[in-house]
Amino acid sequence: MSASELQDFDIELQLLIDAIYLKYHYDFRGYAQASLRRRMRAALLRFNCSSLSQLQDRVLREPAMLTAMMDFLTVQVSDMFRDPAYYQALRRHVVPMLRTYPSLKIWIAGCSTGEEAYSMAILLREEGLLDRTLIYATDINGQALQKAEAGIYDLDRIAGFTENHRRSGGSSSLSDYYMAAYGRAVFDKSLRRNIVFSDHSLATDSVFAEVQLVSCRNVLIYFNRSLQDRAIGLFRDALCRKGFLGIGAKESLRFSDHSNDFVDVDREYRLYQKKDRAGDGL
């Protein structure tokens, strides 16, 4: 795009985001610009619109368009046991602490189509902790949440999931947790018993429970710094004393106003622990 085309595009992008906020209360105003621009260009092609103003007109007048647009406004890319080393780090640093609680609550923020939540459930089952755990898995994309709830994935993804699971230090076999049928892998309902999938926005909603662990991976990367701060503030407020926070492999608390509320547990795999303000040496 030439400079003037880009200027128009950015003006229309801002108007579109404002319109979606005013009409539907989804707040994308604090999202990182470069990635949003790219996905809105893809949306123009997909919906055959010549400008974002035209797209905005449709989003306002056809509510079904908002649902379709959610897949362009958010990024639904996930994997089971994505970054296996992260799960190893959880087993090493977090599981021993979790064992000390009689009952557990864990929050997977930005759970997409459920892969991360099922990975966590399987890890907890392997560690003998699932029965005493409630996993809150939240997202703003309703269609993704429905898929998460169903727990059905294309069979051609299973080889990758299995390899990741093995590398994550899994003590069981992933095949214990799903049934293959008609090109699909249907995950065990007993995993889902302890997971509550629900709609929650890190941009507009507040804390809903006290939890021992928050895992929010590859979500903050799409936020600008002030929205990141809002989300990290929520995590801090949701975490119990000495609770844990895990984020994505390329995300960091470095730029956050709240970074002083956490200590590093595993720098490489982005595990943090909420500081104990009572001050018992942490």
Place this chain on the structure above:
Amino acid sequence: MNRYESLEGRIDAVVIGASAGGIEALTQLLPQLPASSKLTVLVVLHVPRDRPSLLVDIFRPRCRLHVAESQDKDPIQPGTVYFAPPDYHLMVDIGPQIALSADELVNFSRPSIDVLFESAADLYQRRVLGIVLSGGNHDGAAGLQAIVRAGGLAVVQSPDQAAVDIMPRAAIAAGSVDYVLPLDQIAELLAAL
């Protein structure tokens, strides 16, 4: 006397895309950048997605510029070479700062050259120079044209000289480019900026 002298001061950022045969090409190119260079250099090299990349370790001792693996939201510095990490798209964003994303594969690749080039065209407009080096796919061709449309400069490694010529040929076929050059001349051009 450098034949690219007229370009001096025109460019803030150089974006480079490479795939098969790319390490060798980058090894000839990046160490040539003078320590005094104020350029920001951003590199997407297609690497395996499931293991850590050694690019920073390989290039840091060989380069006179600072070499960094990109972290999301890092402020972008002049005189620095940034490599895309495995399994993330590397973009530049308003700040200027680094923006990584876990979006879908583009051209079967993550990181993708097109994604970097398109974001650099948006951010730097006329002040970016894009280079497509050796590779065996078509990534980078569309991104280089985005740079041309924004008024930036487009450079392609001479296909005859590239270890794998598919990517340079695709970049040339996609539209007009400013220079098709062998590596030693690309190095000379970069030194003049």
